[in-house]
Amino acid sequence: MKISIRDISAMTGYSPATVSNALNHKKGVNKETAEEILRIARETGYISETSITKIKLVIFRKNGSIIDDTPFFSSLINGFEQECRRYHYEMVICNVDQRDSDYERQVLNLITESGSAAVVLATEMLEGDLEIFKKAVCPLLIMDHWDEHMEFNSVLINNSDAARMATEYLIEKGHKQIGYIRGSYRIKGFRSRFAGYQTALRKNKLEYQEKHTFTVTPNLQGAYQDMKGYLESAADLPTAFFADNDLMALGAMKALQEKGYRIPDDVSIVGFDDLPFSEISSPRLTTLRVPNTEMGKIAVRRIADLIEGRDEIVVKTQVCTKFIVRETVKDRNLNTK
Numbered sequence: 001m002k003i004s005i006r007d008i009s010a011m012t013g014y015s016p017a018t019v020s021n022a023l024n025h026k027k028g029v030n031k032e033t034a035e036e037i038l039r040i041a042r043e044t045g046y047i048s049e050t051s052i053t054k055i056k057l058v059i060f061r062k063n064g065s066i067i068d069d070t071p072f073f074s075s076l077i078n079g080f081e082q083e084c085r086r087y088h089y090e091m092v093i094c095n096v097d098q099r100d101s102d103y104e105r106q107v108l109n110l111i112t113e114s115g116s117a118a119v120v121l122a123t124e125m126l127e128g129d130l131e132i133f134k135k136a137v138c139p140l141l142i143m144d145h146w147d148e149h150m151e152f153n154s155v156l157i158n159n160s161d162a163a164r165m166a167t168e169y170l171i172e173k174g175h176k177q178i179g180y181i182r183g184s185y186r187i188k189g190f191r192s193r194f195a196g197y198q199t200a201l202r203k204n205k206l207e208y209q210e211k212h213t214f215t216v217t218p219n220l221q222g223a224y225q226d227m228k229g230y231l232e233s234a235a236d237l238p239t240a241f242f243a244d245n246d247l248m249a250l251g252a253m254k255a256l257q258e259k260g261y262r263i264p265d266d267v268s269i270v271g272f273d274d275l276p277f278s279e280i281s282s283p284r285l286t287t288l289r290v291p292n293t294e295m296g297k298i299a300v301r302r303i304a305d306l307i308e309g310r311d312e313i314v315v316k317t318q319v320c321t322k323f324i325v326r327e328t329v330k331d332r333n334l335n336t337k
Helices: 005-012 016-023 031-043 072-086 103-111 131-135 159-172 188-203 220-233 246-258 276-280 292-307
Strands: 054-061 090-097 116-121 140-143 153-157 178-183 213-216 240-243 268-270 287-289 316-319 322-324
Touching (some): 054 103, 072 292, 090 103, 140 292, 153 159, 153 292, 159 240, 159 287, 178 188, 178 246, 213 220, 240 246, 292 316
Parallel strands (some): 153 316, 178 240, 240 268
């Protein structure tokens, strides 16, 4: 005879509601109680051996230029781990690199294994890279990327609106010439930020000037070196820049300062991410704070819904940023009489 929640309740001494909450990884059940209920559920066959007990965080690399050079992802992974623990799922971190000769085999092994779900940290993905993941037989979620054909559940940053907000802040501070520090590796997030930047310019009837777009390597040292190269030949600079991320903003800022430009008196800069460096740079960087720890937690909560079959709708969840005003933007309105 099939075991029921009431049977487990009688065996453990916990109420049917507590048993149900533990089996569905709901809040309000302490760790020891949940572990005891889950142990009995497995021993009695209520949870079969094929039930999903672990979540794999699959870190995708295409060239490592984004993933390997920023502390942003450590906070995201920390939030992911915290929520896995709270939901009583085992967390497993897996790395896949598209440059490996057996890349496709690695991916297929990950997304066809029973007993686990997969969340793919897909920051470095470009168009077409998600194609192989359509073969997944396990619950699957894409993080920090999305599919325009709307086939995958995803959790990502609201990049476009955030970049528009940052650019409009510069406009409100009296800047008419706003340049763009552009990451050379064009992940979808950067392209969306560029779209938001352009939207703000159009909305305020300001012309986009390609000569004020400086393409740099998307890390601190690369951005510094590339910006130094631009400054050797740049005839003129805008009064402000929006940068694709903090590392590029800080690298460019260092190059500008070495060339004699004062930040923000001569050139203002806004970054994106709010990395720890941004609080201690000189001057301190104005930027957009991404709730990366919470983003990891949201991903786990969403994949838990998919594991339990509570939702068959494909959902694209966008987390919003917070604008952090510090010291790298000059208010040019104060100079007008």
